[in-house]
Amino acid sequence: MADPMIYLDYAASTPVDSRVLDRMREVAEMNCANPSSTHAAGREAQAIIAHAAAQLAGLLNVDPGTLVWTSGATESDNLAIAGGARYRAHRGKHIVTMKTEHKAVTDVFETLARDGFDVTWVEAQPDGRLSPETFAAALREDTQFASIMFVNNETGVIQDIEALGLICREHDVLFHVDGAQAVGKLPIELGRLPVDLLSLTGHKFYGPKGIGALYIADRPGCHVEPILFGGGQQRRLRPGTLPTDLIAGLGMTAEVAAASIEADLEHLRRLRQILWEGIRDIEGVVLNGDPGGFPGILNVSVEDIEGESLLLALEPLLVATGSACNSKTQEPSYVLRALGLSDKQAQSAIRFSVGRPTTRDEVEFAAGHYRNAVARLRELAPMAAG
């Protein structure tokens, strides 16, 4: 029999926590009403949703009224960016983001550029971080909107959201943060951060797929135009029947995360260290991004090895080359290219991402297996150095 597979792709998606599954099943069995209905069962559904909003608000330290339910971070990013930039169109046409953002952000900016907005793509340092000085220098009199992610999904690089947000406040720039890889994984006192809009999604922190939220700060001038039209749900900002069971699941996901963030982080730090110690002395191995980034992600390149062959040789490890969303193409990761890696270096990159259920044995096995795979591929196809 084949070796059992080892899942090391928690940055792509996570298993649903059993407490979350229990809650979703309980709600689905208990209440089938449309939460928009005014009868007793509809009101019960509304109460279930209000409870979930309080749970999610508790994790983020914000008021529950600031949260809009969406289908996930892709939709939240679209609503925040297209809706925010259009709402602020009177303020100017200039909007700012980075090349290392998720496609759910970069594609919206490209669409807005075709609609007449003027986009500046600020450059990351080679370690993936954005220096606040570089960011401030990119802002102009007519800059009205900026979007910078919290934790990068490919490299784990963490941006200095507080410093960047303060610069936005000084320049009257609406500030959106894609928090899909950060919420529930890093302690975030969102209510205290100078952030106007923040996207999150359940399935990146042990909740269900297909449910997320957009935080919209309760402060003057902070608003977005809707991008979907239909019923009047959610103050007309995002119409559509609310999925009571998924929302209850996301609420429970947040409650579980709030109680385990510190222990999770400690666990991930230990795992990443074991993994990195196990492979760092392989000839030509480099860590991509910032070693001080989110400990759930380890992105490494290795000289003279091609990523797709490496991925096959690494079975039964379930890891990613580039990002999950782009791995169907053979293109080297645009995120790693933006950090200055060559096509060849970017092509050999493997993203290991560990999670709450990952064990020490699994990462020890992964390190040994990576080591053997690289040695085997080098024996099979010794490439000319340089």
Ligand SMILES: *Cc1c(COP(=O)(O)O)cnc(C)c1O
């Ligand atoms: C996963 C992810 C998204 C997309 O989230 P979905 O809920 O899958 O739509 C957006 N941004 C980042 C940084 C992500 O990691």
